[in-house]
Amino acid sequence: MANGSALGIQNTTWNGKQGFQRPPKQQLIVDGQNSGVVQSERGLTFVRIDNSGHMVPQDQPKVAYKLQQYLLGQISLKDFTVQDQLSVLPNNVDTSSDAFKDNRTAMTALVEEYDSLHARIALGGPEKARQRHLSRGKMLARDRVGALLDAGSPFLELSTLAGGWDMYGKQEDEVPGGGMITGIGTVSGTQTLVVANDPTVKGGSYYPISVKKHLRAQQIARENRLPCVYLVESGGAALPHQAEVFPDAHHFGRIFAEMAQMSALGIPQISVVHGISVAGGAYVPAMADENIIVRQQGTIFLAGPPLVKAALGEDVDDETLGGGEMHCTQSGVTDHLAIDDAHAIALAREAVANLGRAGGQVAVPGAQAVYDAPLYDPAELHGIVPTNLRQPFDMRDVIARIVDGSRFHEFKKLFGPTMVTGFASIGGQQVGIIANNGILFSALCTKGNQLRTAVQPTANPAGVLSQRDRLHGRHQGGDGRNRQGRRKDGSCCGGTGTCPRSRSSLGAATERVTMA
Incomplete structure (x- = not known):
């Protein structure tokens, strides 16, 4: 000193x-x-x-x-x-020392081991399963996720090593990545949680570790209020391990409870059914707010044709029992029918784009908002509505002359054609649209209410277009239409008053809507 x-x-x-x-x-x-x-x-x-x-x-x-x-x-x-x-930290590392060199060698080996394991897991199932999947014209799970995300979007993959490679000790029980991909990325400009079953791994079935990985992703989505997109192709619970997927708080059924609770909290749940979704796998689209299914490829049922044959002696094929066209036209479980995986992914991106701003805030465009004019002259609306009010007309012709660029994303197009529901923008403002296109049956009131459920969390306005819809005869009371009609009439606010439907709420679109 x-x-x-x-x-x-x-x-x-x-x-x-x-x-x-x-x-x-x-x-x-x-x-x-x-x-x-x-x-x-x-x-x-x-x-x-x-x-x-x-x-x-x-x-x-x-x-x-x-x-x-x-x-x-x-x-x-x-x-x-x-x-x-704050101060600049001094460099206390001697990179020329033997200890530093030994540490670097050991850590480099560990990183290489991790990278190798990650690459192996990223492949999914065995080569034979992947080739069989591709031969059916399907996209691999990681390709589906990549197509869903915005170009250049980072993807924060979650629980990558869940399940490891040989967690269950037998080659026949290898579940790389738990048989699914979960993570956060940007979809149509919105941070979104993605859960994708990998059908090349045991048909996308759920092992105990798969359930925990799925629930972990949902927990993150709930805590951060992230919309969820489920890319579904699953055989449900792995039967040899079915007793292990229901033992504790993190059991298989909780996946569906989480979906219901997030939907109630206004966190959108969207599913895309790419293939067979049976048993537990069928509940994901059943619990989602909006569903897309691939024609001649996606199916939804609790028990497949072999079990139906064994239990009832009835011969039925996959499409009749739970195919895309059946669910879009009869059951109403699914809302959009896609022609292939790529089309389904495009529809899912549209669905996310229609969510609007998060947190229930409406993005009202200002006076200088930029938007496309309708492709057809709104003045033509005067000639569309017949002088004879008993004569029906197609409400889509009216919508095409109101919405920006005449672009309309129709919701449940094949289910109940006498009610038209969907999403568009008017004057740059995203809106939901409900229009009756003829006689309203009781089931259609549920369709309108489902659109309200989809619109309400975003706080976007809902526009209502109406023409005569009287129903005479014995059906007007027997099918509960009066009671269901009240549900439809109140569907725009759901009793909460949070979903504006007045013309003035459409901002820059007021003049165009008034003309209608």
């Missing part, structure tokens, strides 16, 4: 505690191992302790002045900002 006198220090002592302390005079405060500040009769001096234990003065006048104020009792510790406490 010979150089202490050169700094005017007498009887210098050390304080090994971290941070600033209020010291007596003539004391060296050590902030960390290699730096400190000296207080003496000459004032304050910042010092650095070199390798020989000598103190070398450092020039930090601004911080030194604050510290001097603190030592004099003029300010307290709370007056020190984060920047006051």
Whole structure:
């Protein structure tokens, strides 16, 4: 400590505690191992302790002045900002040492092992299963995820190593990645959680680790209010392990409870059915808010044709039992019929784009909003509505002359054609549209209510277009139409008043809607 006198220090002592302390005079405060500040009769001096234990003065006048104020009792510790406490860290690593070289060699080997395992898991199932999948004209699970995401979007994959490779100890039970892909990426400009079953891994069936991985992804989605897109192709629970997927709080059934609760919280749930979705796999589209299914490829049923044959002696094929056309036209479980995987992904991207702003905030366009005019002259609306009010007309002709660019994303197009529902934008404002296109039957009131459910979380306006819809005869009461009609009439606000439907709420589109 010979150089202490050169700094005017007498009887210098050390304080090994971290941070600033209020010291007596003539004391060296050590902030960390290699730096400190000296207080003496000459004032304050910042010092650095070199390798020989000598103190070398450092020039930090601004911080030194604050510290001097603190030592004099003029300010307290709370007056020190984060920047006051930041400093450039010294380099204490000797890259030429043997220890450093040994550490680098060992860590490099571990990283290479991880990368190799990750690459192996990313392949999915065995080569034979992948080739069989591709031969059917289907996209691999990772290709589906990649097509769903915006170009250049990063993908934060979750639980990549769940299931490892040989978690269950037998080659026939290999479930790389738990048989699914989960992660967060950007879809149509919206941060979205994606869950994709990998049908090349045991037909996309759920092992115990698959359930936990799925639930972990849903937990993250709920906590961060992320819309969920499920790319579904699953055989349900893995039968040899079915007793293990229901033992605790994180059981298979909780997946569907989470979907219902997130939907109630206004967190959209969208599913795309790419292939067979049976048993537990069938509940995902059943619980989703909006569903897309691939024609002649996607199926939804609790029990397949072999079980129907065994239980009832009835011969039925996949398409009749739970195919896309049946669910779009009869059951109403699915809302959009796609021609192939790529088309289904495009429809899913549209569905996410229709969600609007998160958090229930409506993005009302300003006076300078840029939007496309309808492709058809709105003045033609005057000639569309017949003078004979009993004569029906197609409401789509009206919609085409109101919405921007005449673009309309129809919802449940094949289910209940006498009610037209869907999404569009008017004057740059995203809206939901409900229009009766003839007689309204009770089932159609549910269709309108489903659109309200889809629109309400986004707080986007809903436009209602109506023509005569009277129903005479015995059906007007027997099918519960009066009761269901009340559901339809109140569907735009759902009793909450959170979904505006007045013409004035359409902002820049008021003039165009008024013409209708």
